[in-house]
Amino acid sequence: MAFIELRSLHKSFDSKQVLRDMSIDIDRGETVVIVGGSGTGKSVTLKHIIGLLKPDRGQVIVDDQDVTAMREMELNRFRRRFGMAFQEGALFDSMNVYENIAFPLRRHTKMKENEIRARVEECLEDVHLHGVEKKRPSELSGGMRRRVGFARAISLKPEILLFDEPTTGLDPVISDIIAELICEMDTKLGTTTVMITHDMKVAFKVADRVAMLYDGHIIEEGTPEDFQKSTNAIVQQFIEGRAEGPLTDID
Amino acid sequence: MTAIFERIGLTFIRVFEQTGLWFGAFADTFRWMFRRPFDGREWLRQMVRVGVDSIPVVVLTSMFTGMVLALQTFVGFRRVHAEQFVASVVSLAMLRELSPVLVGLMVTGRVGSSMAAEIGTMKVTEQIDALKALATEPVQYLFVPRVVAGIIMLPFLVILGDFLGIYGGYLVAVKLMRTNPVVYQQNTYQFLALNDVWSGLIKAAAFGLILTLTGCVRGYYTTGGAEGVGRATTNAVVSASLIILLSDFFLTKILF
Numbered sequence: 013m014a015f016i017e018l019r020s021l022h023k024s025f026d027s028k029q030v031l032r033d034m035s036i037d038i039d040r041g042e043t044v045v046i047v048g049g050s051g052t053g054k055s056v057t058l059k060h061i062i063g064l065l066k067p068d069r070g071q072v073i074v075d076d077q078d079v080t081a082m083r084e085m086e087l088n089r090f091r092r093r094f095g096m097a098f099q100e101g102a103l104f105d106s107m108n109v110y111e112n113i114a115f116p117l118r119r120h121t122k123m124k125e126n127e128i129r130a131r132v133e134e135c136l137e138d139v140h141l142h143g144v145e146k147k148r149p150s151e152l153s154g155g156m157r158r159r160v161g162f163a164r165a166i167s168l169k170p171e172i173l174l175f176d177e178p179t180t181g182l183d184p185v186i187s188d189i190i191a192e193l194i195c196e197m198d199t200k201l202g203t204t205t206v207m208i209t210h211d212m213k214v215a216f217k218v219a220d221r222v223a224m225l226y227d228g229h230i231i232e233e234g235t236p237e238d239f240q241k242s243t244n245a246i247v248q249q250f251i252e253g254r255a256e257g258p259l260t261d262i263d
Numbered sequence: 264m265t266a267i268f269e270r271i272g273l274t275f276i277r278v279f280e281q282t283g284l285w286f287g288a289f290a291d292t293f294r295w296m297f298r299r300p301f302d303g304r305e306w307l308r309q310m311v312r313v314g315v316d317s318i319p320v321v322v323l324t325s326m327f328t329g330m331v332l333a334l335q336t337f338v339g340f341r342r343v344h345a346e347q348f349v350a351s352v353v354s355l356a357m358l359r360e361l362s363p364v365l366v367g368l369m370v371t372g373r374v375g376s377s378m379a380a381e382i383g384t385m386k387v388t389e390q391i392d393a394l395k396a397l398a399t400e401p402v403q404y405l406f407v408p409r410v411v412a413g414i415i416m417l418p419f420l421v422i423l424g425d426f427l428g429i430y431g432g433y434l435v436a437v438k439l440m441r442t443n444p445v446v447y448q449q450n451t452y453q454f455l456a457l458n459d460v461w462s463g464l465i466k467a468a469a470f471g472l473i474l475t476l477t478g479c480v481r482g483y484y485t486t487g488g489a490e491g492v493g494r495a496t497t498n499a500v501v502s503a504s505l506i507i508l509l510s511d512f513f514l515t516k517i518l519f
Binding site: 103 | 300381384385388389390392393394395396397398399400
């Protein structure tokens, strides 16, 4: 049985159906990257895994527990097993970098302040940041904000890491550095990782398995090598980033 | 014609929907108020923000309201030779009505709006989702400290407003209108009952709850980026002010 199972998810917002019969299995320790165009439901999928959204139909099973059936208290306890890095970092702008990373430690552990300080420094070390503890999120560059977001996500030593478009809006060099960092964190922490992106270079670099979300469900999945050899015209158009093809014909 | 009915119907649905959200948030806030962890530092921070930081605006509003009330009543009462009642009118009006309502409205403009803007910005920048992902209930972390601060600090601000309003009236009557200060002081307390003070403070606590919770709810349900945050801020001030004015009547009816 897979560690994370999305079983036949359906989700609509008003009259717009975003997910339709979306299913995918993710094994423990695996890194799965879900790719797809804008507005195809990638973020929605990720938010279902951590219980930020509830499906209209279908189930999300994580480690044999049904996330969709959990009540808020149970869900809050369960979420401590996750670390989620948001698209723009989603750092709390009323706090500095140190307080952002210390936030989950202060709320969910009984660590003393010196232990918290040591853990914050360790997390910042993991994302290769130094001397930024006192800076406010508004004083950081886009790449730094994401790295602080990663540091906050790993502070509770989670089993599962979720990355929501970690390289969107960054230049290619910084994107590559971020991708390297995710690989490094993956290896060091041994987490099960789910990442969503539309950056194929990053996807192929990071993933054990790549899946493509289209029309509300997964249309192709496989190792990066198999995925690149896919005969699906939609997948090929997306990988090559061509303007002409079945993706744009339908639009 | 159908369009008019449709618009009226939609307005009613929206009002009921918003009322439902407000009472839902009210119940959730009280449910989470007594659950661990208690974030004392955040509670204090919000108390300073709602209470201490609002002192200048309360000082000015209350003092000048007391002064203008004394001035107006003095002019009116002189026509019927009842100047001796000015002191009683000022003190009763300030304690029972003006101080709680004016402080409520002023703090709504200052604090309720900023709460809606702050939480609204957190919503549109995914900080609320980040809170949830960090296993933190937003109602407990955001609503509870703000609402507690509103309930506790508004009565203190109203006490300050009461004193300053009455003192403002005294200044105008004694220094400007040449009333006998001893008589004025006697008349200030002569017709007061303890209930006048208590009812004003109960109102203040209720208004503190209303303005903070409305700010939080409006912010929390913000949609649509920067424009949505702006809308939420305006709505927070308008809704909270209206609820304060409407509930003022019912509270007065119940408390007197």
